[in-house]
Amino acid sequence: MASDDAVRATNDDAANCKRYAVEKKYWSDPYIAMLTPRSSSKHAPEISRGYYARVTAMRSMLQKFIKITGGECQIVNLGAGFDTNYWLLKDIELSAKAFVEVDFPTVTAKKVFHIKKHASLLEKIAGEDGDIQLSKSEIHATDYHLVECNLRNLNELKAKLHDCHIELALPTLFIAECVLVYIDVSSVNEILKWIAESFTTALFINYEQVNMTDRFGQVMIENLKSRDCYLSGVDACASLDSQKERFTSQGWEGADGMDMAMVYNCLPQADVHRIEKIEFMDEKELLEQLLKHYCFVWGWKDPNNIGLAALDLT
Numbered sequence: 001m002a003s004d005d006a007v008r009a010t011n012d013d014a015a016n017c018k019r020y021a022v023e024k025k026y027w028s029d030p031y032i033a034m035l036t037p038r039s040s041s042k043h044a045p046e047i048s049r050g051y052y053a054r055v056t057a058m059r060s061m062l063q064k065f066i067k068i069t070g071g072e073c074q075i076v077n078l079g080a081g082f083d084t085n086y087w088l089l090k091d092i093e094l095s096a097k098a099f100v101e102v103d104f105p106t107v108t109a110k111k112v113f114h115i116k117k118h119a120s121l122l123e124k125i126a127g128e129d130g131d132i133q134l135s136k137s138e139i140h141a142t143d144y145h146l147v148e149c150n151l152r153n154l155n156e157l158k159a160k161l162h163d164c165h166i167e168l169a170l171p172t173l174f175i176a177e178c179v180l181v182y183i184d185v186s187s188v189n190e191i192l193k194w195i196a197e198s199f200t201t202a203l204f205i206n207y208e209q210v211n212m213t214d215r216f217g218q219v220m221i222e223n224l225k226s227r228d229c230y231l232s233g234v235d236a237c238a239s240l241d242s243q244k245e246r247f248t249s250q251g252w253e254g255a256d257g258m259d260m261a262m263v264y265n266c267l268p269q270a271d272v273h274r275i276e277k278i279e280f281m282d283e284k285e286l287l288e289q290l291l292k293h294y295c296f297v298w299g300w301k302d303p304n305n306i307g308l309a310a311l312d313l314t
């Protein structure tokens with residue numbers, strides 16, 4: 001399917017934008033440059049500020065989840081692309097019992113290739129016991145797994161997580177960073193329903209588009225369509241309410257969320273002031289528009305009250 005190639009290519013875009021912003025010192029990440037080449041083009045400051053908000057918010061939620069569970073937890077990154085959080089968390093001595101990254105085989109194969117090439121990526125995965133199994137497109141180690149899977153196929157996802165020895169009784173955080181919008185709503189609903197029914201304690205953090213029914217949203221859809229990239233799941237991205245409702249309608253206990261303009265104002269303001277000095281930006285309204293069209297929404301299921309309902313970005 002041609003459009004799946006375009007969807008896979010969105011990972012190159014994301015990794016590229018992240019590397020660009022890291023080189024400008026919006027945030028620090030020594031690993032992204034090992035996974036993606038330097039971008040030859042200049043990126044607008046509002047793009048880097050948007051990525052800053054997305055990356056900083058996701059890092060904050062990941063750290064809070066690991067701390068709440070004392071590390072007795074699992075993290076599953078759906079459509080992980082070239083995400084580097086596994087290595088960044090290790091650097092601050094935070095880790096989960098299992099960290100699973102899932103993506104299409106072409107993407108995971110590229111990630112395997114880069115990981116094999118860089119000792120600092122490989123060594124952290126292998127750990128002290130050196131236990132690591134590598135294939136062309138998958139990695140299995142003590143607390144790290146990289147697996148290929150088409151997320152539109154729930155049975156495949158279940159089988160892959162089983163291969164990673166994921167335990168249904170351990171608190172589990174699922175993250176999807178700019179991924180669900182590429183998958184039809186019914187397939188996403190199946191995943192959400194299965195998690196809510198099967199895992200005792202779960203948190204799901206979803207970052208993606210919101211407020212997509214207005215003019216700005218429609219232009220975004222058209223631009224992507226012209227690159228053969230279809231937002232098959234965009235119907236769930238109409239509003240913050242529709243984003244939250246996809247959790248509560250699939251059996252989750254509760255859901256909350258913010259658009260990225262709200263998130264931007266909740267981030268540690270001293271650091272926000274620092275990054276705002278990196279590049280001059282005269283298009284303040286464009287940044288505001290961009291931030292209003294992305295969101296962080298999270299759903300929880302927490303029958304033992306470990307504190308997931310109280311998690312937020314403040």
Ligand SMILES: C[S@@+](CC[C@H](N)C(=O)[O-])C[C@H]1O[C@@H](n2cnc3c(N)ncnc32)[C@H](O)[C@@H]1O
Pocket residue numbers: 007008009010011014015078079080081082083102103104107149150151152176177178179182183
């Ligand atoms: C925009 S990229 C985001 C990558 C990463 N989450 C990040 O934020 O840097 C979207 C990712 O979702 C993956 N993806 C989209 N649909 C998928 C599907 N049906 N099955 C597996 N992966 C999928 C793509 O291959 C791509 O790596």
